[in-house]
Amino acid sequence: MHTGTDAITAGIDIGSITAKAVLLIGGEIAGTCVRFTGYNAKKAGRAVFDELLKEAGIAKERVSMVVSTGYGRNAVDFADKAITEITCHGAGAWFIDPAVRFVIDVGGQDSKVMRLDENGKVVDFAMNDKCAAGTGRFLEVMARAMEVDLDDFGALSLSGEPARISSICTVFAESEVISLIAAGEARENIVAGIHEAAASRISAMARRVGVVPPVMMTGGVARNKGMIMALEGKLGVPLSVSPYAQVNGALGAALLASRMDRPHP
């Protein structure tokens, strides 16, 4: 087992939409990989891990510790340990910036907020519950209703004056959006309104846990500039975005794996 600084560890994050993997060598990010989860979480875990190793040119045997996370964490049968995405996202954000005290993670199916201590350990957290409002899926459904490409969705919202979308339910919000389209509301205003609605949902959850700056945003939705702006407006604090936002959970898992790898003092 590798115990020195050259230790190789991996983190696998099986989310509802994508499977992510990160390789750490001696405490440095040596590779990342993202692919669709699909129907079989177990297969997705193996595939994303194989691809990660292939791209990095590392043989499987050299990886001393693997930690899995995300909803499919228990399906990754080759992982040494499964840790929840709450703990992993905290660790991942801390790895990128140890000053971070609060993480907002918005993924495909869930959004969550975590307050961290100075060691990147989660002190308190909250997650959305049984509802897609304020998640990546919400934005995806809305982008489809608006016939806007998801990648342009956030940027488009920046040029609009938010139209009022009162419903917190994805299904009802979609019908509200359709009514707004029918009423001739400008597309960018509707898109801005959609971002406002999602941001207010997430910011309420963040305030429940208590926002402590500096705040970092992670998860796939962190790529959406409109969401960042809307959230900054709601919370009144600047948000930094992890350069590894989408693979942040897997990164945290790989980091925790490297700590497990270290012999206890």
Add this chain to the structure above:
Amino acid sequence: MSDQRKDTADSKKDPRKIRSVSRMKEIMTHYYIDAKTARDNAKKVAWITSGGPVEPLIAMDVIPVYPENHGAMVGASKMGVDLCRQAEEMGYSPDLCSYARADIACATTQGGPIGGLPAPDFLVCCNNICGTVLKWYEVAARHFNVPLFILDTPFIHGEMTEDARRYVMSQVEEYIGFLEKQCGRKMDYDRMDEVGRLSVEGLRLWQAVLDTAAHKPSPITAFDAFFHLALIVTLRGTRVAVDYYKELLDEMNERVEKGIAMVPGEKYRLLWDNLPVWYRTKWLSEKFASHHACLVADTYTSAWSGVLPLIDENRFLESMSVSYSSVYINMSHDRMIGKLKEMIEKYDADGLVMHSNRSCKPYSLGQYDLQKMVMDQLGIPTLIIEADMVDERHFAESQIETRIDAFMEIL
């Protein structure tokens, strides 16, 4: 019989099995048989809310039947979704309490785990537990065409005022008059005194059973308490309940002496808030046990005995006005946090798990504030899981699993 044999066999195999479980099942079976055959034995049946004053009914020899206890049985038998759906088809809102929905469906279809409850001769509704029971019992009164007595207990913000006490006391007097009219005879106050004493004795024993969880490791978990609670709700004020809890207390003390832990390798001690998730008690119990976490106590099963200091066993009826008004969910958050603090200290809890129960609004409202108070004032981690006591459609397993796992990682 086969059930009993199985229990005995199991308890030989596993010292953690509580022996009294089979006795409890036997008592509850007899209780429901008695209730269902009441008319053959010229006895009256009254439906009563779980927090209602049952002692006068026992003193008048009326069989009390609890739709809420029945609701718990529906939940535990995983029949909730089907029955709730039936009530929704009748036009009741899915936001209505799942005990109410399940009970209304059972009353009209004779469905559920025991083929419906015996029809009531009259109804007794006390709103110390919620406001839903008022409408629920009005519906039952119309359906069965029977009289309904409502005991209105004002919400207690700080201390119970003298006016409020007198207001409830006057209703207690009316209640006795109502019972005398329904039963066609006068109340025997000597018998009432005896029932009052038995009620207090039963409550003391039940609290003593719960208190054995203060020992480390705990001989009992809240999941066991959820089960053994049934008699303190349904047969409070009877000799049967007193004898049973004596037996259970002896067993718990024996376990303490032998050092039997209900959760092997008990590492974390947690407090539970709100009603159980009846259809998932086993899953939750195993989930927490897999983290070596023992739910040592809860605010729910201790709610009945929590008012013990307010009961004067020599003036039971008089003190009833205060004790029945002062139950856990009929008081302000300031008083609730006081209770929580007391319990966290008494049982030396490392964390608090709150069930935000879609059905039980008065219990769940304000949990986020209580959570904040607990974290700020006591500095212990808390977890909120969203579910429902009976309606399984509100239970998202993987989401709840992630929350529990993450919470245990924090601990």
